[in-house]
Amino acid sequence: MSKIAIVGAGFVGSTAAYSLLLHGLAEEIALVDIHREKAHGEAMDLEHGMQFVPNCKISFSNKYDVCAGADIIIVCAGAHQKPGETRLDLVQKNAAIFKEMIPNIVKHNKECIFLIVSNPVDILTYLTLKYSKFPANRVIGSGTTLDTSRFRYLLGKHFKVNPSSVHAYILGEHGDSEFPVWSTANIAGIHLSRLKGYNTKSMKDIYNRTKKAAYEVIAKKGATYYAIGLGITKIVDAILSDQNTVLPVSNLLKNYNGASNVCLSVPCVLGKSGVKKQLVMPFDKKEKACLNKSADILKRYIEKVK
Structure with missing residues (x-):
């Protein structure tokens, strides 16, 4: 059984969940967001279309324990690029978030593959490697x-x-x-x-x-x-x-x-x-x-x- 956890249920995270659901790639998709009601709302919206897609359990939380057992953890959380901003403008904001977030995720899952999507993705992939202490093959950025x-x-x-x-x-x-x-x-x-x-x-x-x-x-x-x-x-x-x-x-x-x-x-x-x-x-x-x-x-x- 495959389980995918998505950390960050904003535009990118929720759209990824929708696409994964349509393609029938997981038996469970877990949504994690600091705003619990946001994660809950996205989960409900996905569940309401379950008649039309391959069966999949949708779970949600504002805590990282829901990441336990996930084969892949997709990280979309953090500050997002605004009009006029470069991806590198986000470095300090998102580096601080990742420094606290990644070790807390790892407490619940030491065997997953990290897929980093948040920007600047290359720097955050490097920092995830540093903060998780995972082997490099299991820390991947969506990149180019x-x-x-x-x-x-x-x-x-x-x-x-x-x-x-x-x-x-x-x-x-x-x-x-x-x-x-x-x-x-x-x-x-x-x-x-x-x-x-x-x-x-x-x-x-x-x-x-x-x-x-x-x-x-x-x-x-x-x-x-x-x-x-x-x-x-x-x-x-x-x-x-x-x-x-x-x-x-x-x-x-x-x-x-x-x-x-x-x-x-x-x-x-x-x-x-x-x-x-x-x-x-x-x-x-x-x-x-x-x-x-x-x-x-x-x-x-x-x-x-x-």
Whole structure:
């Protein structure tokens, strides 16, 4: 039996719960929120649709004991990005929350896999690793899973193919220093530069639109939650089903193209144990420099965490 706990029942957490329920991925979904009535309301709303989905128990609490027995604990709690804010602006607020929250969760569950979604996700993934004392394979950040999905959608639209047929990644920080891996980007094994419709101006525009997408959505509707809810579901499914699916998630790097002791997104093989391995991409010089720039930026922020 699989159980998923979601800490933080706001827009992202509740949407993730809804998506997980639709996909029938768990026998139990537990919602945790400091505002108990919020968690209760979301649980009720999900329960009222139980006739239409695979059977699933929905539990809720404002205490972490409901996380006991969960295979995966998804953390969406913390301060959220407001219009005009960068993800890194949230560091001090959410670092303080995680310092108190993660050890309290671990008291009730020492065997789970942590999936961190709160921003800045790479720094909070690193801090979760530090505060939980878990092995690195069991502490994962959603990372650039969503950025890569946005990138593939825009490339697919440009080249008139389904996004699932586009093989291209956004890696590094889930934030302003993220970068596209153009050197290996392809459709059906054909490098993008050899396809009809390719031009550097359009590709640069697609990257910039990908990078600014979250800011645009937040400015228009206040928050992003549908696409990340689906991304969370994809990660959870890969782990619970032991799929060996490759996804760009945030994980601790050890001399990955020169980057070490920092959590950043790289292609990872996901299965029952969490991150089974990281796939080392053959970056060109510019891409390698971008990865290490991301690493340096995040390390500077981590050093400032009180």
